Amino acid sequence: MTVRIKPSAMRFKRLYIRILLMVLGKAIPTASRLSAAVRTESRSFPRGCRILLGVWPSGPDLRLVSDGEGGLYRDTGPKSEADLAIRLKSLEAAFRLFTFRESTAGSEAAGRLAAAGELPLLLSFIRIIDAVEIILLPKPLAKLAVKEWTRPVGLSGLRASLYLSLALPAKRSPV
Amino acid sequence: VTRRIPPLGTVIGGTAAVEQLGYELGLRGVCSPAALCRVGDERRARGILKRLHCESSKGIILLSGREELPPETDGLILLGGVGLPSGAQDLKRLRTTVRIPLEASDLSGTSAPAAEITVIDRSRIADKSTAEFARSTFALLTGEESNYPFPLRVPAAFSFSADTALVLGDEVLSELAGILRHDGVTAPFLITDRGLRDAGLLEKLIEALPAETDLQICDEVPPDSDYRLVMRLAERFRGQKRDAIIALGGGSVLDTAKGLMLSLGTGSDLILEWEGSNILPRLEVPFYAIPTTAGTGSESTRVAVISDHERHRKRLFVSPFLQPRAALLDSGLSASLPPYLTSITGMDALAHAMEAFTCLGKNPFSDLAAWRAVELISVHLKQAVLEPRESRHRLAMALASTLAGQAFSNSMVGMVHSIGHALGSVCGAPHGACMAVLLPHVLHFNLDFIAENVSELLVPLKDRESYDTTIESLRAPGVISIVRGLNHALREATGGRHPTRLREILGSDGDPLVRKEAFGDITSTALGDGSMIYNPREFGAGDILAILEESY
Numbered sequence: 061m062t063v064r065i066k067p068s069a070m071r072f073k074r075l076y077i078r079i080l081l082m083v084l085g086k087a088i089p090t091a092s093r094l095s096a097a098v099r100t101e102s103r104s105f106p107r108g109c110r111i112l113l114g115v116w117p118s119g120p121d122l123r124l125v126s127d128g129e130g131g132l133y134r135d136t137g138p139k140s141e142a143d144l145a146i147r148l149k150s151l152e153a154a155f156r157l158f159t160f161r162e163s164t165a166g167s168e169a170a171g172r173l174a175a176a177g178e179l180p181l182l183l184s185f186i187r188i189i190d191a192v193e194i195i196l197l198p199k200p201l202a203k204l205a206v207k208e209w210t211r212p213v214g215l216s217g218l219r220a221s222l223y224l225s226l227a228l229p230a231k232r233s234p235v
Numbered sequence: 236v237t238r239r240i241p242p243l244g245t246v247i248g249g250t251a252a253v254e255q256l257g258y259e260l261g262l263r264g265v266c267s268p269a270a271l272c273r274v275g276d277e278r279r280a281r282g283i284l285k286r287l288h289c290e291s292s293k294g295i296i297l298l299s300g301r302e303e304l305p306p307e308t309d310g311l312i313l314l315g316g317v318g319l320p321s322g323a324q325d326l327k328r329l330r331t332t333v334r335i336p337l338e339a340s341d342l343s344g345t346s347a348p349a350a351e352i353t354v355i356d357r358s359r360i361a362d363k364s365t366a367e368f369a370r371s372t373f374a375l376l377t378g379e380e381s382n383y384p385f386p387l388r389v390p391a392a393f394s395f396s397a398d399t400a401l402v403l404g405d406e407v408l409s410e411l412a413g414i415l416r417h418d419g420v421t422a423p424f425l426i427t428d429r430g431l432r433d434a435g436l437l438e439k440l441i442e443a444l445p446a447e448t449d450l451q452i453c454d455e456v457p458p459d460s461d462y463r464l465v466m467r468l469a470e471r472f473r474g475q476k477r478d479a480i481i482a483l484g485g486g487s488v489l490d491t492a493k494g495l496m497l498s499l500g501t502g503s504d505l506i507l508e509w510e511g512s513n514i515l516p517r518l519e520v521p522f523y524a525i526p527t528t529a530g531t532g533s534e535s536t537r538v539a540v541i542s543d544h545e546r547h548r549k550r551l552f553v554s555p556f557l558q559p560r561a562a563l564l565d566s567g568l569s570a571s572l573p574p575y576l577t578s579i580t581g582m583d584a585l586a587h588a589m590e591a592f593t594c595l596g597k598n599p600f601s602d603l604a605a606w607r608a609v610e611l612i613s614v615h616l617k618q619a620v621l622e623p624r625e626s627r628h629r630l631a632m633a634l635a636s637t638l639a640g641q642a643f644s645n646s647m648v649g650m651v652h653s654i655g656h657a658l659g660s661v662c663g664a665p666h667g668a669c670m671a672v673l674l675p676h677v678l679h680f681n682l683d684f685i686a687e688n689v690s691e692l693l694v695p696l697k698d699r700e701s702y703d704t705t706i707e708s709l710r711a712p713g714v715i716s717i718v719r720g721l722n723h724a725l726r727e728a729t730g731g732r733h734p735t736r737l738r739e740i741l742g743s744d745g746d747p748l749v750r751k752e753a754f755g756d757i758t759s760t761a762l763g764d765g766s767m768i769y770n771p772r773e774f775g776a777g778d779i780l781a782i783l784e785e786s787y
Contacts, residue, residue: 061274061277061297061298061299061300061302062296062297062298062302063277063281063296063297064293064294064295064296064297065270065281065284065285065294065295065296065297066285066294067257067284067285067286067287067288067289067294068285068286116257116258116261117257117258117261117288117289117290149254149255149257149258149259149513150251150254150255150257150258150288151254151288152251152254152286153251153254153255153392156250156251161391162391162392165595165768165769166391166595167392168512168768168769169594169595169596169646169647169768169769170249170390170391170392170393170394170596171247171255171392171393171394171513171596172255172392173512173513174258174511174512174513174514175511175512175513175514176509176510176511176514177510177511178510179510179511179550179551179763179764179765180548180762180763180764182511182765183762183763183764183765183767183768184763186768206773207595207771207772207773208772208773210773
C-alpha cells in the first residue's frame with residue numbers, strides 16, 4: 061500500500077498561539093515603558109534591532125523592533141530578516157510553551173527552540189518574556205512558565221496597565 | 236587495548252518528539268521524505284505522520300509491504316520495527332534515515348544505531364522503556380554496564396546527539412591512516428599550536444599519516460583563539476584546496492577547527508552570523524579531532540566556543556553538525572602534559588559532568604555519560620597528576636573528559652560556565668582553573684534546586700555505603716566538601732599551582748590574573764553568556780558578584 065499523508069492543520073492550536081503572540085505583542089511594548097525589570101533588559105537592544113518570535117516553518121509570529129533606548133514596539137513594517145530570531149521547532153512545542161506547561165528556558169534546554177542571533181540579546185529577550193509573564197499571569201500559572209517566580213515592585217499597577225494596553229491599539233514604532 | 240565507541244546518532248525523546256522531527260529533516264535538507272512500516276501498522280503509522288510538518292507541503296509518502304521507494308526520496312522514516320529496505324542503498328539523494336518505534340519492543344534487541352535519528356515519542360513509548368533503552372544503548376556503545384544505581388529520570392522532552400566515532404587506547408594515533416583512507420581524504424589541513432610542535436607531538440602525528448598524504452599545517456593557534464583567525468584559516472583552506480580538517484590540540488585548537496568547519500560548510504565569510512543554537516545546516520567538511528588534554532571534551536561536543544576579542548565575549552555555536560566525524564584519544568599524547576594542566580583540565584571535565592547532571596537539559600543519556608565521567612575522575616584525576624607516566628590514569632581521564640563532553644553538550648552547562656567564560660574573556664584566566672574554583676561555590680548556590688541530584692553524586696565520589704549511611708540533608712553538602720577537598724589535594728599535588736580561590740589563579744609573571752576591580756566587567760559579561768539559561772536557578776548580577784567575592 062502506498063499513500064501520501066498530509067499533516068493535520070491543527071487550527072485550534074494555531075489560533076491559540078496567534079492570540080497569545082498578539083497579547084505578548086501588546087504587553088511587551090507596554091512593559092518596556094513601565095517595568096524597570098523589562099527596561100533593564102530592553103536597553104541592551106540597539107536602535108532598529110528586529111526581533112522575531114515564531115513557529116517553524118510558517119506558523120504565527122511576533123515581530124518587535126527596538127528604539128535603542130529601551131522601548132520595544134510592534135514591528136508593522138514589511139517583513140525583513142530579524143537580527144534575533146527565535147523559532148519554536150513545531151506548533152506543538154509552541155502550544156506547550158504558551159499553555160505554560162514548559163518554561164522558555166526548559167524549551168530551549170530540551171532542544172525545542174532554534175535561535176539565531178547574538179546570545180546576550182536572546183537571553184535578554186527570554187528574561188523579558190519571563191518578566192512579562194510574571195506580570196500578566198496569576199502566580200500559580202506564572203510559576204509554571206518561568207524558572208523562578210519573584211514578585212516585581214508595583215505588580216498590581218503593572219498588571220492593570222498591561223491589561224489595559226491589550227484593549228488599546230499598539231503604539232507605532234518611531235524607528 | 237584499543238577501544239571503539241561508535242556514534243549513537245541523535246535521539247529526540249519525550250512529549251511531542253515526533254512534531255520536532257520536521258525541523259530536524261529541514262536542517263538536513265530533506266524535501267521528499269518517505270516512510271515505511273510493516274503491513275498491519277498502517278493505521279498507527281498514519282497517526283504518527285499526521286503530526287509531522289515538513290518544510291515541503293507535499294506531505295509524506297507512506298509505504299507498507301514491498302513497494303519500491305520513489306526515486307526522489309531523500310529522507311527515510313522507518314516506523315515500528317521495519318528494517319532498512321534493500322533499495323535504500325541505491326537512493327543517491329538519501330540525506331538521512333529516521334527510526335520511530337511504535338512500541339517498546341521495537342526498541343529492544345537493536346544491535347547498533349539503526350538510523351541517524353531515533354524518535355522516542357511519549358505517546359507510544361513509556362518513560363520506563365526509554366530509560367531501559369538509554370541503559371542498553373550506553374552498555375552497547377561503551378562496552379560496559381552503567382553503575383548508576385537509581386531509577387533514571389526521563390524529562391518531558393529532550394534531545395541527545397553523539398555523532399563522533401571514538402577510538403581510545405595507548406597507540407591509537409596509528410588508526411588515523413586507516414580512517415583517512417576509508418573516507419578518501421588525501422589533502423587534509425592540520426591545525427595545531429606551536430607548543431605541540433615543540434613537544435614533538437606534531438611529528439608523531441605526521442608519522443601516522445599515509446605516505447601519500449598531501450598535508451598543509453597551521454601551527455599558529457593561540458591559547459585563546461578568535462573568529463578572525465578562523466576566517467584567515469578558511470581562506471587558506473580554500474586557496475590550498477584542502478579536503479578535510481585534522482585538529483591536534485586542546486580546547487582552543489579544537490574549537491578553532493570547528494569554527495573553520497562552520498565557515499567552510501556554510502560558505503560564510505563571517506561566522507558570527509551563525510551564532511545561536513540549532514540553526515546550522517549539515518556541514519559536509521570531514522573533521523577529525525585528536526585532543527591532547529583531557530578536559531574540554533570538545534572532541535565529542537556539539538558546541539563551539541569562539542572568542543570575540545573586540546567585544547570581550549565568547550561566541551557560542553550549538554549544532555549536532557559541529558561534532559567531529561572521528562576522534563582519537565591516544566594516552567601517549569597527554570604524557571608530557573605538566574601536572575598543573577592535568578589538574579585544571581581534569582576539573583574542567585568534572586565541572587562538565589556535574590553541571591550536565593544537574594542542569595535543565597539533563598536526560599537519561601546525558602546522566603549515564605556524566606555519571607561514568609564522575610566515577611572515572613574520582614578515581615583517576617589525582618593519580619593522573621601524581622603519576623603522569625601511568626597510561627591507565629591518562630586513558631581513564633581521556634574517556635571521562637569525552638563522556639563529560641557528550642553529557643554537557645546535550646544537557647548543557649550552567650552558572651559555573653557563565654562566570655567561568657566571563658573570567659576567561661575579561662581576565663584571561665585559564666578555563667579549567669576557573670571551573671575548579673567556581674564549581675563548589677555554584678553547587679552551593681544552586682543547592683535548594685538540585686539537592687537530590689547532587690546527593691546522588693556521593694556514590695561515585697565516595698561510595699554507596701556512605702550514601703546509604705549519610706542522612707539525606709547532609710549528602711549534598713558532603714558532595715560539595717569532597718569537591719573542595721579534591722581541589723586542595725590537587726593544589727598539594729601540583730606544588731601549589733592548582734588554585735582553590737580566584738586570587739590563586741596566577742599569570743606567567745606570578746601576579747593574580749583576576750582582580751577585584753574587574754568584578755563589574757566580569758558580572759556584565761557573565762549575564763550575556765549563553766550558559767546561564769540552562770542553570771536550574773535564576774540568577775542576577777548580585778548573585779554573580781556574591782559568588783565572585785566568596786570565591787576570591
